[in-house]
Amino acid sequence: MFMITIEELKNLKESEDKVEFKRGERGNVSYDGGSKLKPSDRRRCILGYVTALCNEGGGYLVIGMSDNYPHQVVGTSQNKNSIGDLEAKIYRDTLIRPEVYELFEKDKRVLVIEVPSRPAGKVFKFEDVPLMRVGEELKPMSDERHLKIIQEQEPDFSELFCDGLKISDLDIEAIEILKEKYSIAQNNKQFMLLPNHQVLSDLELLKGNKLTNAALILLAKEDILVEKLPQATIMLEYRGLENQIPFDNRLKFSQPFFKLIDDLWNTINLRNGSFPIQEGPYIFNVPYFNEEVIREALNNAITHRDYRRSSEIVIKQYPQRLDIINAGGFPMGVTLNNLLNTPSTPRNRLLANVLQKTGIVERSGQGVDKIFYKTLSEGKSEPDYSKSDYFQVTLKLSAVIKDRAFALFIDSIQKELPEHKKLSVLEVITLNKIKKRTPKKDLDLEQLNKLIDKKLIERRGKTNAIFYILSKDYYEFTDEKTKYYNLLEPDDNEVLSKIIQFLNKEKYVKMGDLANLFEGKLSRRQVRARVDKFVSDKMIEQVGSGKGTKYILGESYIKEMEVISQAIDMVRKTKNKEN
Template identity: 25%
Template sequence: MTVARDIPERETLKYEFKSDRKRLPDGELIDTVVALTNTEGGTIYLGVEDDGTPTGIHQDHAGTTKLAALVANKTVPPVPARVSTLLLNANGVMDEDGVQIVEIEIPKSTAIVSSSDGKIMRRKLKADGSPESVPLYPYEIITRLSAIGQLDYSAFPLPDTSIDDFGSEEIARLRDILSRSRNSDQALLELSDEEILSALRMTTTVDGRITPTVMGILLAGKPEVISRTIPTSSATFQVLEGTEIRVNQDFDQPLLYTIEKMYEMLSPWNPEREYEDGLFRQSIPEFDHRAYREALVNAFGHRDYAALGRVRVLVDDEGLTISNPGGFMEGVTVDNLLTVEPHGRNECLMGALKRIGLAEKTGRGVDRIFEGSLYCGRPLPDYSGSTSASVSVFIARSAPVRLFMQMLDEERERTGRPLSLKSLLVLDALKQQRRLTITELSSQTHTTDAVTRSIVEALVEAGIVEGIGNASNRAYILSSKVYARSGKGSGFVRQSDIDKIRYPELIMKLARQQGGEIRRRDVESLLHLTEKQAYRELAKLVEKGALELVGQGAGARYLVVK
């Protein structure tokens, strides 16, 4: 039998075991403290062997106050560690008769921390998955400071460059984008070239001399200058059909050129589907154009330009993947992407892209990426492939859901405005799960119950959503606007649209479509009945000899009697 431990079973990026039988040197302890606080924070268990066996602490480390003071005095800036003692038996379980160990909790720092003798460390995983503390090298410091929002590398002036290092054709491209974009800062067009560069912070003044910034050279520098000063700015556009490479093009040009070219390159690989909207027909691309542009701009705008790697756009049989070096910013996760306060790694660069008209001015470009899928009833963009070193978004190939789109179009015509992103997320959750409570909807949309309830009530009032059940166990379903008159599952009509006399007919029809069997939950979903109501309808058909019950409880099936 496995015994629940009060300390972790093994070391990870956030947990470190340190043997203290021979008195752990202060320097080794401080190195681990520095590495943890410069990564994700974590806990040191002093007096525990590498295999997780508690063996006790040295008498010199018996005082928790003394250890906390040691950590604070030997780190710059001081790390406020919380130190406590634990009594554990050989299984790592709290036991009054066990050996004494020390638990040192290290917070994640919002600055770069070093030991008092100047060593800067970080945590990383080795090839076998075990953790280790390694030096944080100078080029990695920029990445770390950028990730925690303490530094904007894109705003740095570039030494050994001058205003002559901008390409004249790129300045012309900048003006052309400004004039074509409806969202650009049109006032910039009235300025001279040098004034535009200054206004967008593409140049700055250093010792009285106009000097390009990293962002300026990225956007409009000459290719040879970019290659010399920012060699990490490259990108790749690839198309695969099966295992065959159709397109594999690298880009080492300025971002203004690269973004526009990579946007255009998707068109031949982005087929459109015809969609009937009343008397009109409209074409729906497989990948939403606006969502693709936002994802592309985000990849260049938020990538880590101090790290090796490249922005990559991959089109394959499964869908579209856009990835870039540099993980999510501090505080941003896959779960809170749509709710966290927007903040980026390269604020200077993103600020320029917004004013030029290439990026969403509100900083909520990710909302547009999700809306591109939600408005067509398609699977949501998938960021689960992201890691601490890169961000990756996958948009699956999928046909638009015509009935869902019709419902959204009707509501937009009725109100004169599109539904909010939160409303779309609620509707998508109901489309996928069919019946959810407020708490379940809040969990899926990552909003509070109060916000979710407000959204749902508005959708109920609009006739898009309906509540079912009593107040203590109330759930919500989509209204008849999203259900077809025939088909299976979500394509069936709602309970209120069906004459109860037809219940047996519809149940038998679904059973035959499913190979001659049906379960209670199928009937609940089909007719939007409660568990007891569905059971009663099935029992009637069993009594009539139309169905035969096989099994009991949750595994019960009803077979068509031939």
């Protein structure tokens, strides 16, 4: 984190430099407006100023300095010993992710809330009102400004020219790696023989006599990259325990991409292990961290991150988990809900295009597919993006194999299917959802039909009670064939037996009870049809009508039990006489 200094703050102008100063000596700056009745008064609080500054493109809320220029330190007790709590509360209540820290001038304390810029096209609100600063006031944003923001398009940072960057600032070895990878990916051996100037021009890294930010990120010498774009650095932290806060080891990677990516993976792989999987003829090892998954995740982070934000990409490696955190939320139009269904628009299109042409990535939007496909196919938990928001993407990857049988199931299927019929990522995801008994409404009908055609799932039940199960092969891998048969639709004898068991413990049963008894296996209509048949056969008896209808043991069942009882009694008496 790059913290501003008190000396820098003293010379800032509130409107020009996007900063708001509050004295707050006694720590009395309201967090959320408190009990003030007028909306205009409630807005002048921490949440109001954070919201407005974020909408302005980011800035600073400074408590403990006078608002008269040049600003003098007066000191504050605002949120003393609770700045972490303040940071968490602001995020909870606004979804804005600030940095909160303290500065000191001798014994006088200053509290700084550094507010990030809003993402392109996004407006934040306080009490459902988008705010902007107007002089000393916080006012509702004008319709014109609101419309202009929501119609914004994200600029391609990687396509912008990098001031002062020269070809001599580029790493020769990185350029050679780029040329080699391009020649292999495009099957063009002549590309290796082209002069560097032409290579850069052909890939649009050089336009006229100016190099782009993409050239800086991909090819610049380490000292140049750190000087011009320090946030392009990647931090790798290792912790021996998942609940551990301080790291055991921290490494910094600041090379150009074409040298960095292999070095980074090799370092992660030093602490990698594998799980041996064996079931009859099926034998294979599953690595804790799959190389393709990790590389795709890193490529996504580097390609899609927001380089205008000052934070680096952070990788947190644990023995059996790996987190990747990068600045900038999902690209425009992408959310947690459509992550796999919406083709992504790279935030840094030129950077993505070069990586595609050099074979580093297949094509835009395919990286997440591969991450999900490989991870689920290995029987691990789904990749977890749930902690992502408008300001950063967080990916958590678990190394633990949750379902060994599922890994074997997928592996055996893929080995048997011809190349053009192998399972897609959406089919594997659907199989995983069915395994977890996901409700029918949350399943993709197109994928269900494909899996039924391939005989990998089975449809059970009728009408509203339809549900899906994995094929018998999966349950053979789990060595739990009884579970498979338990999931089948019960026949009349099974249904009657379960009803009789219930009535042997209770005096009567209602239709609602019976519907609950067979929930997930039979619809209410199916249960009623079976019950009507049992009533007709006098195995159970209907008492009452309408909402008061109840069912008790029937005449036929009672007589049948009496006959069975008499027969058993006769057998017992005969044996006693013989003895």
